[in-house]
Amino acid sequence: EPEVTQTPSHQVTQMGQEVILRCVPISNHLYFYWYRQILGQKVEFLVSFYNNEISEKSEIFDDQFSVERPDGSNFTLKIRSTKLEDSAMYFCASQDDMSYNEQFFGPGTRLTVL
């Protein structure tokens, strides 16, 4: 069964550094999402992406964040200048069709900002 994959599984970075989190959605999916989960808290929506553009973003997704689909398979989340409070698990999700709403989640990238 196809799955969403994410790399790296764990990223440690210094405050102020840029990080890029990578996701490979399921191949025939059209809608892509990033969520984050701070340790012990609920999953929070960051951004959705369709047809090569952002369709919606949350207030968390400020100017320090950007997303890109550089080729036909990867979907990336970039944080330009990381802050301590960016430490969280970041999940990518993909969905094949708006009429069938299930979103499939990747295994996550644990980001630790020191």
Add this chain to the structure above:
Amino acid sequence: GENVEQHPSTLSVQEGDSAVIKCTYSDSASNYFPWYKQELGKRPQLIIDIRSNVGEKKDQRIAVTLNKTAKHFSLHITETQPEDSAVYFCAASNKAAGNKLTFGGGTRVLVKP
């Protein structure tokens, strides 16, 4: 925007007993309500979902009910087993609003053998 509240935050049951988790949502336009199970350090896994045109859905030991008027939905797990121990999240989304998922705060379920 949508707000989803989930109760209880922790639930301890004896193996074989039932577990019930309740969620309320605020946006009457929400039309899709999934439940995810998350084991420690793992991704959320969809276990059951319900759409707003349905009042109840069952899949083996798991059932979900939806009351659109009251804007609440519930997860029922019967004959609980130790492997049901995990954190369960409810969520709500609205197709017209881009289908983003708004999650509840989670319920940590512990099934005691």
